[in-house]
Amino acid sequence: MAVEGTLRPGGGAAQLALNMKLLGHHELAGFGGVGEGINLQKAKDGRRILWMAHESAPKNFTAVDVTDPRNPKMVVQTDLPHNDVRSNSLDVVGNIMAVAYQTKKWGLKPAGMDLFDISTPEKPKLISHFDTSGPCSRGAHCVFFVDGEYVHLTSGAPDFEPTNPKDDQFYRIIDVRNPSKPVEVGRWWYPGTRKGDTAPPPPRHPKFDGGYRPHNTNSYPQKPDRVYIGYIDGGVWILDISNKSKPKPVGHLQYSPPYNGFSHTVLPLVERGYLIVSDECVRDNGEDWPKPTWVVDARVESNLVPIATFPLPPAEIFTKRGGRYGSHNLHENQPGPCSFRSETLIFGTYFNGGVRAFDVTNPMQPKEVGYFVPATPKLAPKGSAQINDVWVDENRLVYAVDRFGGGLYTLETTF
Amino acid sequence: MPESPAATRDALAGLIPVSIVTGFLGAGKTTLLNHLLKRPEMNRVAVIVNELGEIGVDNELVQVSSEQMMLLNNGCLCCVLRGDLQETLRDLFIKRRNGEIIDYDRVVIETTGLADPAPVMQTLLTDSMLRDQYRLDCVVTLVDAVNAPGQLKEFSEPVKQVALADRLVLTKTDLVQEQPLAALTERLHEINPRAPLRRATNGEIELGFLVDVGLRRTHADLEEVERWLGADEDPEGGHAHRHDETVQTFVLRFDQPMAWAAFTQSMEVLTALRGPDLLRVKGLVNVEGKAGPMVVQGVQHLFHPPLELAAWPSADRTTRLVFITRGIPRQVVADLFAAIGAIGSR
Numbered sequence: 001m002a003v004e005g006t007l008r009p010g011g012g013a014a015q016l017a018l019n020m021k022l023l024g025h026h027e028l029a030g031f032g033g034v035g036e037g038i039n040l041q042k043a044k045d046g047r048r049i050l051w052m053a054h055e056s057a058p059k060n061f062t063a064v065d066v067t068d069p070r071n072p073k074m075v076v077q078t079d080l081p082h083n084d085v086r087s088n089s090l091d092v093v094g095n096i097m098a099v100a101y102q103t104k105k106w107g108l109k110p111a112g113m114d115l116f117d118i119s120t121p122e123k124p125k126l127i128s129h130f131d132t133s134g135p136c137s138r139g140a141h142c143v144f145f146v147d148g149e150y151v152h153l154t155s156g157a158p159d160f161e162p163t164n165p166k167d168d169q170f171y172r173i174i175d176v177r178n179p180s181k182p183v184e185v186g187r188w189w190y191p192g193t194r195k196g197d198t199a200p201p202p203p204r205h206p207k208f209d210g211g212y213r214p215h216n217t218n219s220y221p222q223k224p225d226r227v228y229i230g231y232i233d234g235g236v237w238i239l240d241i242s243n244k245s246k247p248k249p250v251g252h253l254q255y256s257p258p259y260n261g262f263s264h265t266v267l268p269l270v271e272r273g274y275l276i277v278s279d280e281c282v283r284d285n286g287e288d289w290p291k292p293t294w295v296v297d298a299r300v301e302s303n304l305v306p307i308a309t310f311p312l313p314p315a316e317i318f319t320k321r322g323g324r325y326g327s328h329n330l331h332e333n334q335p336g337p338c339s340f341r342s343e344t345l346i347f348g349t350y351f352n353g354g355v356r357a358f359d360v361t362n363p364m365q366p367k368e369v370g371y372f373v374p375a376t377p378k379l380a381p382k383g384s385a386q387i388n389d390v391w392v393d394e395n396r397l398v399y400a401v402d403r404f405g406g407g408l409y410t411l412e413t414t415f
Numbered sequence: 416m417p418e419s420p421a422a423t424r425d426a427l428a429g430l431i432p433v434s435i436v437t438g439f440l441g442a443g444k445t446t447l448l449n450h451l452l453k454r455p456e457m458n459r460v461a462v463i464v465n466e467l468g469e470i471g472v473d474n475e476l477v478q479v480s481s482e483q484m485m486l487l488n489n490g491c492l493c494c495v496l497r498g499d500l501q502e503t504l505r506d507l508f509i510k511r512r513n514g515e516i517i518d519y520d521r522v523v524i525e526t527t528g529l530a531d532p533a534p535v536m537q538t539l540l541t542d543s544m545l546r547d548q549y550r551l552d553c554v555v556t557l558v559d560a561v562n563a564p565g566q567l568k569e570f571s572e573p574v575k576q577v578a579l580a581d582r583l584v585l586t587k588t589d590l591v592q593e594q595p596l597a598a599l600t601e602r603l604h605e606i607n608p609r610a611p612l613r614r615a616t617n618g619e620i621e622l623g624f625l626v627d628v629g630l631r632r633t634h635a636d637l638e639e640v641e642r643w644l645g646a647d648e649d650p651e652g653g654h655a656h657r658h659d660e661t662v663q664t665f666v667l668r669f670d671q672p673m674a675w676a677a678f679t680q681s682m683e684v685l686t687a688l689r690g691p692d693l694l695r696v697k698g699l700v701n702v703e704g705k706a707g708p709m710v711v712q713g714v715q716h717l718f719h720p721p722l723e724l725a726a727w728p729s730a731d732r733t734t735r736l737v738f739i740t741r742g743i744p745r746q747v748v749a750d751l752f753a754a755i756g757a758i759g760s761r
Contacts, residue, residue, distance in 0.1 A: 007479055007486040007516045016514050019429045317513050342422035359424045367547060369429050373514075396421040415429030 010375065012321060013384075016354065019370030020398060024410040026072040028052075031059045032377065032407030036329050037090035037100070037143070038391040038399065040066070040338035041118060044095070048338060048393075049075060049121045051097060053090040055388065055403050057083040061090055061099060063121050069397050069410040075121045084108055091145035093336065095119040096127070096179055098151050100140035103133070106156075106168070111139025113153060115179045130182040134158030136168055144217050146335050149177050150185070150244070152217040152227055157187075160194060163201040166211030167193040171229060173244050188247035190234045205233045205261045208288050215280070216265040221335055226250075228266035228275065236266050236277055238301050253277075253296060253304035260288045265330045269343045273299035274363050276346050277306075281326025284382065286319025291326025293348055295363045310358050310366050312350065323382025324351035329389040340392035345369070347392050352384040355400040357413065369415045372398070377406035426722055428632040430550035431508075431519070434625055435535050437526040438557030439566050439573040443586035444525050445469050446618035447557060451523070452476075456622055458490035461507055461519035465527055467495055484516070492517050500524065501538050501545065508548050521626065522549065531572060532556075532579050533694070533714050540712065540719040551712070553628035556580035557615075560591040564599055567606075571661075577603055578662045578694050578739050579714075581628045581645070583612040584620055606662045609645030609737065630710060630724075637728040644697060644737055662694070665745040667752070667760045669734035672701040675709070675721075677756030682711075682718070684755055689743050690716030698736035699724070711736065 008014055015022070028034070037053030048067045054060060060078040080087065085108065089100040097116045103109070111133035117125040132139050137156025144152040151174040162168045170189035176182045190212045191199035202212055212234040219227040225242035238251035256263070256279075264280040275298045281291035292309035310327075312318075318325040331340060331347040340347075344361045354373030360366045374385040381404050388403035398411040438444050449470055451457055464470055467485060470493060478486045483495045496503050510516045526532055532554055539551045556576045559566075566573045577583065583603055588596060603612060613624055630643050678700055686693060693715055699708035707724040738748060749760045 007481065007484050007492060008514065009478070009486075009490070009517070012514060014514070015518075016512075017518050018512070313512050321514075340422070344423055361423075369424055371512075394421075415424050 013376035015375040016371065016373040019415040020355070020357070020372035020411045020413055022372065022374075022409060023069045023397070023412055024072045025374075025407065026064055026074065027405070027407040028062050028064070029074060029077060031062070031077065032402055032405040034388060034401035034403070034408070035086065035088035036389045037061070037088060038389050038401060039090060039092040039097075039334070040391055040393055040399070041092045041095070041097075041121070042337050043121055044119060047121070049118075050391065050399055050408070051090055051092055051118070052401060052408065053087040053099060055088060056086045060087050063118075064408060065121075066399065066410060069412075072408060072410060076124065078124065081110065085110060085139075089140075089142040091143050091151075092118065093145055093148040096148065096176075097124065098143045098145040098176070100143045100153070100155075102139045102141045104138070106136050106138060107133065108138075109133045111137055112155065113140050113143060113151065113174070113182070115176060115182065127179045128182055130174060132157055132172075134160065136161045138168060141169055141213070142216055144219065145176070146219075147221050147224075150174065150219075151176055151182070152219050154214045154217055160189075162193055163195055163197070164193070164204070164211070166209060167213060169213040170194075171214045171217050171227070171239070171247065173241065173247070186241065186244040186247055188239055190231060202234065206257055208260050208262070208283070209233070210262045210282065215263070216332075218266060218268070218332060220268070220270060220333070223268070223270050226268070228268050230263040230266045230277065232263060233261040235263050236275065236296065236304060238298070238304075251298065251301040251304050253306070255306060260291065262288075262291070264328065265332065267330050267332050267346070268298065269360075272343050272363070273297070274360070275304070276330060276360070278327040278330050278348060280328050281324045281351060284323050286315055286325060289315045289319055289326060293327045293330070293358075295360055295366055297363070308364050308366055310346075310348070310356075311368050312356075313353060318353050321352045322380075322384035323386045325353050326350060331390050331392040338393050340394055340396055347390050347398060349387045349390050349400065351386045351388070351403070352382070354385065354387045355390050355398060355411070357415070370413055372400065372409070372411050374402070374406055374409055377402060377404070379405055381405075425633050427550060427630055431522060431548055432552035432626065432629065432631070433522040433524060433539055433549050434553045434555060435524045435526060435532055435551070436555045436557065437530060437532040437576050437580075439559065439563070439570070439576065440529065441562060442557040442559040443615070443618055444557055445471075447584070447586070447615060447620065448523070448525055450618040450620075451622065452487060452491055452493065453489070454622060455489050459517060459519050460521045460523060461492045461494055461517075463494050463496050463500070463503055463507075463522065463524045465496055465525060467493060486517065490517060492519055496524075500535060501542050504538070504545050504549065529572060532576055536579070536714045537717045540714060541717050546719070551629055553581045553625060554579050555582045555584060555625050557584045557586050558599070558603060560585050560588045560596055560599060564595065564602070567602060574606060574662060575694065575741075577606045578664075578741075580607055580610045582625055583607065583610045585612060585614045586618070588614045589616065607739070608664055633707070633722070634725045635728055640699065640728045644735065661741055663738070663740045663742070663744060665738055667734075667736045667738065667745070667749060669701070669752070669758055669760050671758070672703045672732075673734065673756060673758050675702045677758055678702070681752045681756045681758070682713075685748065685751055686713075686716045689740070692741040692743050693738070694741055695739040696736060699734065700736070701732050701734045708732075708734075
């Protein structure tokens, strides 16, 4: 049945939704570009405060009161010291927030991680700065902080000289039990990426050289001896961190090439023994398609087997909608009072494919159960919404953010 | 990992409801649809019709149209049934997901006048792709007050259309005297005692009567379950009023929980022997070891895969099965359950 034209008010720029209903929208005072740090705090006065790290300068982070998700209210918005640094990533445990800082070039500052006291959300108070700047360091790209004790950090270091400039960040475990004095207790890098390694440098991806760096480094209290790493072009790694000073690889999955690299988030379904792995799309207009979200059987950690990918809408249509289209961030089942946790329902972001929800009850046949693609935001540089990250709260309300100007969308699910 | 109650998907809540509008030739389906299409509450409804031209929507109400579809100003999408329904429903969902048509959240299907609604219902029960996206909400049968008394005598299709209905709508009542109208109402009640009946004047009927009949979520409450199973006028299987000779509607109740195997074996034998005459079966089954009741829905020999409700909607935990059959008496089904499953009914 051929349809000429689009039978849809607003055409290609209109909102698309299935089983997700828009409750509220906040443009973040004109700075609606959010990175991949988003976390919900229950403040001591009972308010629910959503913290978001910005994708790029000039803003650092923004907090929005989402106690009434239909009427989100901005609480605070902070600035970066200069335009050659971005925060991009943050995490919140109780009233402590960790924020990453990554510079555009080696040697610049601030590079590393800040810890803030956010017990009064209006007035975030700097507790300490963990400096990771150095002659070959851009600082930190990503924090994973859920237990209040250790930050699992993706960062460079002053003493780290990579064999390839693109491999300048690695996995660092930072003890923050005394938040005023964070201290590194362990580290691991892909063999061959540091000068002086006995292993040879790993081969570059033949088409899209994204580098060998960790992206997300996820470790959960219910399995404290493991960290799950999306190592960009280095694939998926599971490390045994029972001895934090000596992380030890126990599982590795490399599927690029033939796939296009950029393993981003490795979300373990701890009870069931599966991993949900997203590969970030980093090129516009489908240049690096496919960027799947994989289901990986990890019941035997030493033999990781991809068994399915999430069913995404057709590339031939969505790659033409402008900007990026493909996988990016997932909601990561964080512990804590304001986080959704599920071993079967997975929420992910897909740039112009919006935020999408999948049921992996049958891990070999993931099903799409809902999606929300906002109407193209005003002055969208890519001509489409570019949904970058998602947080889902314990009531299954969904908070999705745009990479450029769209800001925050609060949604409810009906599945 | 302790999961919150919302950590799993509700197997029913995310599905798009489908209403089937059926009725014999001249029963007024087009008139009814024409009225419905103009309502503001038909926003985000996809209506599958036999011919766009037949609907006769004024041009000024049409926002945009193609050969096979038109989008009305109120946000309602009309679409022609081409080829088979399975293909049309799949295609609609794909186009919805691709952003080519509106985000419809309800489908209304107009069947052809001669159509047997059973295969339309079966399409939704058995096609796995459709089952993932849609659920049967309601079968609405339109009955023409002028011609139905004759048609019900002469043809078997209208009888089946009435028997399968969740809702009955009497049309053209203004052309008939009250006394024959009462006789027709009684006749319809004989064929299908459980379906509520309303009169439509010039095709106008409240949308609420035609929607949200099927189970909408696995956390369904008592009201929702009762709405789905229909009026419970004959709980003990008594014979307080006259029954149709060809169509039997009855409820079997089982006080004790049963093994799922006993239930399925009984139903398998019944469908193997009398499938075509088992017009419709729906109900809740109390299965040993299950917290909630199992939902059973079947049309002739085809059944929807069983689905467990989150909890019993009330303290009453008896298995309740509504049977609409052609010539299968209650006792035969009860005996079969007793013989095969060793389950005693009342």
